[in-house]
Amino acid sequence: MTQKIIIIGAGISGLSLAIFLKRAGMDCEVYENFPYKRVEGSSFRINKSGVHVMTELGIEEQVKMNSHSADRMRLLTTDNIEIASINLMQNSTFSRRSIYMQRSELVEVLMRQANISGVAVHYNKKLTSFSQDASNVIAYFEDGQQVMGTVLVGADGLHSIVRNQMFPDNLLKYAKSWALYGIGALKDIDSNLVQNLLSGDELFYFAENANFLVSKSHPTNELNLSWQASGYQERKISREEFELKTLNEMKSDLLRRFGEHGALSEIIKNSFNIIPKQIYCVDPIPSWSKGRVVVIGDAAHTINPNTGYGSSVALEDALYLAKMLQKHHYTDAFYYLETDRKDRIKAIQDTVKTFDVSKGFDFSNGFDIGMFSGTGIDPEYKVYWNN
Ligand SMILES: Cc1cc2nc3c(=O)[nH]c(=O)nc-3n(C[C@H](O)[C@H](O)[C@H](O)COP(=O)(O)OP(=O)(O)OC[C@H]3O[C@@H](n4cnc5c(N)ncnc54)[C@H](O)[C@@H]3O)c2cc1C
Known part of the structure; x- marks a missing residue:
């Protein structure tokens, strides 16, 4: 029977999946809650495995033009004392580097590629629920529309409606961490x-129970400075004290925490957009699929955004699921997706538990490389379209 694949979410994993499925000659359509133009300022790190998937997607050149290679990380105290400098550029080949890129730029590049590939993306379509029987799955949208397919993929991110319906007991939990994402020129x-x-350094400042990572995220755009501050907070800060604060109030809080003087304070003072996010996680779900429905990316497995792995594993999931659906019946494709990918996801999640950057580091007795060891993550992990 011909498959019709309904993809919920035109984010990183949803658009990538659609591009790969079209390449495999499969019928799919994407449904996205937001309108087409969505301004989202913050930028993120994409690890080597994610950059590799981008080359497999055929978007390497566009990504190069809109991103910044993360070549060297300098660890500093808030008084600008350099503790260590780590060379991150292990290879001169683009697909084997980590990069920084604004999320909105990546979504834009993926949308262009989806368009070239002939993917239909429907905007302003909020999924509210789905139902399924022996032959089909039906997606129900807020505007009353219903769409029938043979398979439904929830690529709908952290707050996934698809996951919620599959496993209503696996609720989002506050992950004892806050984050502020800023941009400046x-x-x-x-x-x-x-x-x-400008020469490719990332600056990583450590304070008590908090850290501040700053890097360039675009080669030419004047919004080319982006940073993220995150911190440990046992009990969630209230909306009034966090999400609802004004830009100037957030800057004042950061200056109190990281100090009023030096380069870091200049960066804070000159930032013109700051996005506050509380960090949430979901306990591992019992299965990534239920009947004709499967979840990928953040919908399937939450990964603390401070690790730089969220978007990379979302890209890996998309490639792998498309490849499995091309070769196998959907039941096997879902089985292989979860069986072959779950150990990698677990290794990353376990590492985050032991290496929680939001708690900051105490460098008062010096720096020990052991702080970063024992991760169990394969740095050379890659998923390929052809093999
Ligand atoms: C502020 C912030 C900073 C981050 N920083 C980093 C970082 O430094 N490094 C990193 O690797 N990761 C980072 N992440 C995480 C990263 O963005 C995600 O892990 C990654 O985008 C996951 O891709 P995804 O496709 O699973 O979900 P998303 O890219 O979030 O896409 C989900 C899509 O589904 C849509 N959607 C949701 N619900 C519905 C619905 N009901 N109906 C229709 N559509 C729906 C959403 O609008 C969205 O477009 C960050 C996340 C945030 C929020």
Whole structure:
């Protein structure tokens, strides 16, 4: 029987999956809650395995033009004392590097590629529920529309409606961490240290129970400075004290925490957009699929965004599921997706538990490389379209 695959979510994994499925000659359509143009300022790190999937997607050149290679990480105290400098550029081949890119730029590049591939993306379509029987699955949308398919993929992110319906007991839990994501223009900041960012450095500042990572995220765009601050917080901060604060209030809080002087304070003072996010997680779900329905990316497995792995594993999932659906009946495809990928996801999640950057590091007695060891993550992990 011909498959018709309904994909919920035009984010990182949903669009990538659709592009690969079209390449495999399979029928799919994407349904996205938001309108087409969505402004989202923050930028994220994409590890080597994710960049490799981008080359498999055929978007390497566009990604290169819109991203910044993460070549060297400098670890600093908030007084600008350099604790360590780590060379991150292990290979001159683009697909074997980690990069920084604004999420909105990546979504834009994926949308262009989806369009070239002939993928239909329907915007303003919020999934509210689904039903399934022996032959079909039906997606129900807020505007009353119903769409029938043979398979439904929930690529609908952290707050997944699809996962919620599959496993209503696996609710989002506060992960004892807050994060602030900021952007600013390098040209507005007058500091020698900040100029190092131009040559490919990431600056990682540590304070008590908090850290601040700053990097360039675009080669030419003037919004080319992006940062994320995160911290450990046992009890969630209230909306009034966090999400609802003004830009200036957030800056004042950060200056109190990280200090009023030096390069870091300049970066904070010159930021013109800050997005506050509480970090949430979901306990591992009993299965990534239920009948004709499967989840991928953040919908299937939450990964603390401070690790830089969320988007990379979402891209890996998309490639792998498309490849399995091309070769196998959907029941086997879902089985192989989960069986072959779950150990990698677990290794990353376990590492986050032991290596929680949101707690910051105490460098008062020096720096020990052992702080970063024993991760169990294969740094050379890759998924290929052909093999
Ligand atoms: C502020 C922030 C910073 C982050 N920083 C990093 C980082 O530094 N490194 C990193 O690797 N990861 C980071 N992440 C995580 C990263 O963005 C995700 O892990 C990654 O995008 C997962 O891809 P996805 O396709 O699973 O979900 P998403 O890219 O989130 O896509 C989900 C899509 O589904 C849509 N959707 C949701 N519900 C519905 C519905 N009911 N109906 C229709 N559509 C729906 C959403 O609008 C969205 O477009 C960050 C996340 C956030 C929020």
